[in-house]
Amino acid sequence: MATFSQDMMNELERIQDFNKPRMIAVNNNKTYAYSNQVMGQIEQKNRADYSRTAVGLNQSNIELLTIQHEFGIYGGESGEYILDLAEKLTIPFIVIFHTVLVEPSMKQLAIMKRLAELSIKVVTMAQTKIIDLQEVYGIAMNKIEMFHHGVPVVATATRLELKATFGYENRQILSTFGFLSPGKGIEYAIKAMKGVVAKHPNALYMIWGKTHPVVKQESGEVYRQQLIDLVASLGLDKHVAFVDKHLTQEEVVQSLVLSDIYMTPYLGKDQAVSGTLAFGIGYGRVIISTPYRYAVEMLADGRGLLAEFRDADSLETHIVNVLDDPGLKAEMENKTLALGSTMMWDEVAKSYAVLFRKIIAQSYALKGSAV
Template sequence: MNKEIKKRNIVFLGTSLPRECGLATFSQDMLDEIQKISDFNPPHIMAVNNDKTYEYGSQVMGQINQFERADYLKAANELNQSNTDVLVIQHEFGIYGGESGEYVVELAEHLTIPFIIIFHTVLSEPSDKQRQIMKKLADMSYKVVTMVQNKVQDLIEVYDIAADKIEMYHHGVPFVDTGSRTELKERYGYSDRQVLSTFGFLSPGKGIEYAIQAMSGVVKTHPEALYIIWGKTHPVVKQQVGEVYRQKLTDLVTELGLENNVAFVDRLLTQEEVVQSLVMSDIYLTPYLGKDQAVSGTLAYGIGYGRVIISTPYRYAIEMLADGRGMLAEFNDSASLETHMLNILDHPELKTEMENKTLALGQTMMWSEVVKSYAKLFREVMSSSYGLKGSAV
């Protein structure tokens, strides 16, 4: 008689939907894929809240008030006493309390169950406190994960993390069955347009103003070009300064007379809408201003769906758009963006070539593929001496 296989229990620590946060979306996408694997139970989340309350679903097993130090110890005890086999700590500066988010270290120190860390941000020049926090977390963890190869060296050299502790897995991209570019353009009323797009939360670091300025030159030879900016203002930015940045952008559109060539969709998109916005795009833009950005979920999505991408040369873009998968414009430079936009619009054969190259990488980045690496790591943790010593009873 076959012995029944004990299913594994995985819990994530971090933000959770419906909180509007890229990290929460990342976690949800991974959870959705893990529960499709036969030897795992549906995963859960220990959700970190800011100063708001959220109507969570059944996948949230507990909550931490970001600013309440006592909540972290309470959560550690709850995790230790649960049937959790492996904890996945999603690390991002700004979501945990204390100086540089140090409260999460106290939680980790009290864990008796094994855990891994996913570093969503790896700063090249961290403060002493930031470096200390990431080093401590790494030392206590079974493994740390980064989503870009060029950050592995930073983890080793800047943070003094042992090379054999580091894994690199791509940022996952969800699969959405959708229509073709032609079908979607027809559905949205853009059949006669060349569509350029950007999606995600709006904030000043996105550099959208330079793409809008570039459009003023593009439309002289391509009046059919339409730049669609999909997404609402980042909730933290909106809370702090309101819609100042969006108003700046809309004023710029009016000033340049681009009302027929730049459009804003001011709301949070569903996952299906995000993918549709990409699939119908002829060019996807990430003109971001921060050169050290280690990972961009929006760029990952663009690659996953094989779009031609024009970006500024931040760290993630340099790596992901190598080998002819995209074009890199200069930072803070609308003329540079314009040159690349026109190059693609003027040469459809170049667009096709670049889309094929990008899609080849993108197919390896779908969550259905990426989750296999995480599942293998979770099994490894549990079967190791680390996992056996740390497993909850």
């Protein structure tokens, strides 16, 4: 979400009729050195901070607020403290729902319904979630907007050039990037590599990223070590590589462009949005995924392949089929890139800008009529 927010701000800053956007950061009991883009801070578990922030916003020259919503970001049960802010706002706001659960708890349902009720618009990043917002959360269709998860525009070398630069000229590269956590299902992709390597001995699966900070705080590097041990037990040391670091935006894009196949073998079927999958589509990679809801929607019409959940054999079959058939690979890349070109942040930001202008204009019209 932090990456999403930063990318959105960077693009909106380029739009001439907007003032420089600013951000309010939510901290987790730590002190951070922020840039001047951050105008305020909320201590996650300090309930008073949410009301105080709302009062400050109301007294500022801010004309519109965007609330990025994800369970676990804000304090209180299911992040209920965010309502203290929303209920005290007198300026208009929209809410972007990064997660839309099909079976929310009563508390989760109440929070999202209340945020939607108070907001001017709600935004989802998946077409299928529009129905859930209507049927599960009771949100009117005319209040819902759907914008793709933005993908940053980063200039980079070609796949062949990057392979030459990093010494992978003769390798078929598969990759996954993002924070490591047990829900990513990477162990199944590693198991699939055993059969893949038997048919394509030049295949290399690269796992980019550090352990998720919450997972590391709770259980250390247990999951990563389990994956490393699995690689060793399968004799795949030369065919699976871990890049244990926080990636810069340029490195994320390079990891994708370098890849012949990008994989998201996630375990949760109801995942509404995946930023990493969006990045893979944006840069036109062949994608093999498990059929969580966002993947089913985004990989339709031949833009990717869907393996069964928790099924290494199914992943292996799809990987081998792509590596066996360069024509199929090229066809899928072209189809994926056709959608991906509409998902780049320079395009998505234009859609947000249209919405923001409309809301701000309506707000001024209402103020004028009240005078």
